[in-house]
Amino acid sequence: MTWAETIVEALKGNQVSLIAFVPDVSIDVVTRLMEEDPFFHVVAATREEEAIGIAAGAYAAGRNAAVFMQSSGFGNCINAIASLCIPCRIPIPLFINLRGELGEFNIAQVPMGRATRPVLDVLGLPYYTLTMDENLDKVVRGALKLCYSSREPLALCLTPLLHGGKLA
Amino acid sequence: MHRLEATRLLLKHVRDEALVANLGPTADELWHLGHRDRNFYTFGSMGLCSSIALGMALSTEGKVVSLDGDGSLLMNMGTIATIGRERPGNLIVVVWDNEEWCQTGHQKSHTAFYTDLERVARGCGIEKTATVDDLEGLEAVFMQALEEEGPWFIVAKIEEGEPLPVMPIEPEMTLYRFRKSFTG
Numbered sequence: 001m002t003w004a005e006t007i008v009e010a011l012k013g014n015q016v017s018l019i020a021f022v023p024d025v026s027i028d029v030v031t032r033l034m035e036e037d038p039f040f041h042v043v044a045a046t047r048e049e050e051a052i053g054i055a056a057g058a059y060a061a062g063r064n065a066a067v068f069m070q071s072s073g074f075g076n077c078i079n080a081i082a083s084l085c086i087p088c089r090i091p092i093p094l095f096i097n098l099r100g101e102l103g104e105f106n107i108a109q110v111p112m113g114r115a116t117r118p119v120l121d122v123l124g125l126p127y128y129t130l131t132m133d134e135n136l137d138k139v140v141r142g143a144l145k146l147c148y149s150s151r152e153p154l155a156l157c158l159t160p161l162l163h164g165g166k167l168a
Numbered sequence: 169m170h171r172l173e174a175t176r177l178l179l180k181h182v183r184d185e186a187l188v189a190n191l192g193p194t195a196d197e198l199w200h201l202g203h204r205d206r207n208f209y210t211f212g213s214m215g216l217c218s219s220i221a222l223g224m225a226l227s228t229e230g231k232v233v234s235l236d237g238d239g240s241l242l243m244n245m246g247t248i249a250t251i252g253r254e255r256p257g258n259l260i261v262v263v264w265d266n267e268e269w270c271q272t273g274h275q276k277s278h279t280a281f282y283t284d285l286e287r288v289a290r291g292c293g294i295e296k297t298a299t300v301d302d303l304e305g306l307e308a309v310f311m312q313a314l315e316e317e318g319p320w321f322i323v324a325k326i327e328e329g330e331p332l333p334v335m336p337i338e339p340e341m342t343l344y345r346f347r348k349s350f351t352g
Binding site: 020043057060062088090 | 186208210211212215217220221222223224225227228232244246247249250254339343
């Protein structure tokens with residue numbers, strides 16, 4: 001299985017069937033796989049905080065939902081997470097592609113990429129950083145299970161060492 | 169028309185439908201008019217009321233009603249485009265439009281000038297739209313929206329009344345009761 005298929009299978013295993021996302025070139029392979037799979041309803045949002053709202057609404061109505069975005073977009077949705085998901089206890093797995101990592105070419109992507117995990121820390125939210133290693137499946141499945149049992153958002157941070165992204 | 173009486177009027181016609189209330193007086197008034205488990209009150213996340221309702225509408229068969237506000241929706245107008253793209257037939261957006269940010273000191277909002285949210289919705293491909301400014305007009309279009317396939321986008325011009333006490337329900341309990349009404 002590719003890393004993208006590993007993520008898709010883990011989502012299915014946890015009955016996460018609604019996906020809200022704002023496009024990112026490195027997560028495109030995952031969102032495309034899900035768009036082709038009738039198990040998922042994939043919603044393109046115009047902005048990341050909107051994606052959080054859509055996913056929160058899905059969970060409130062009984063359907064598990066995840067959000068895919070890049071680290072710049074995480075900056076756009078901090079208040080949505082802080083004032084909706086945390087006080088209401090809405091578990092949303094946040095798949096965040098970390099920009100500003102190895103091989104980054106754009107200086108504008110560096111500060112928010114670097115701030116993403118510290119911001120998650122001060123919000124008190126757990127995160128796991130994904131690289132291509134033999135435990136990828138265990139980490140993703142375990143994180144999803146933890147997200148739903150703890151009923152709080154949790155981040156899975158994707159890196160160039162996972163997807164090769166902008167490493168070149 | 170005052171939002172409190174307009175909300176009371178909508179509740180007269182609501183049965184099992186989910187209601188999502190924008191933060192502040194919209195949520196407080198909904199609570200005081202009669203709590204039901206299918207009311208989802210928001211406490212923060214200004215701008216996301218109709219996005220939350222959209223996520224619900226994509227996850228359940230029944231109608232979902234968003235009680236949004238002009239100032240809030242202006243923060244997240246992109247969600248009107250997403251509703252226009254997804255076209256959930258069971259979503260009804262009601263915008264309580266008082267043309268101001270009431271709670272922060274009655275500053276005029278953009279709808280007091282040239283912004284027409286109904287035209288924005290039409291421009292995003294939402295065909296079932298209306299703007300109403302009295303209870304009779306609101307009741308007629310809301311009853312139609314409950315029966316007919318949507319998505320619906322209804323702008324209701326309202327006035328502010330006296331503020332009611334803040335609703336005494338915790339965010340966690342709101343989510344728990346609402347979700348339980350779907351999952352059993």
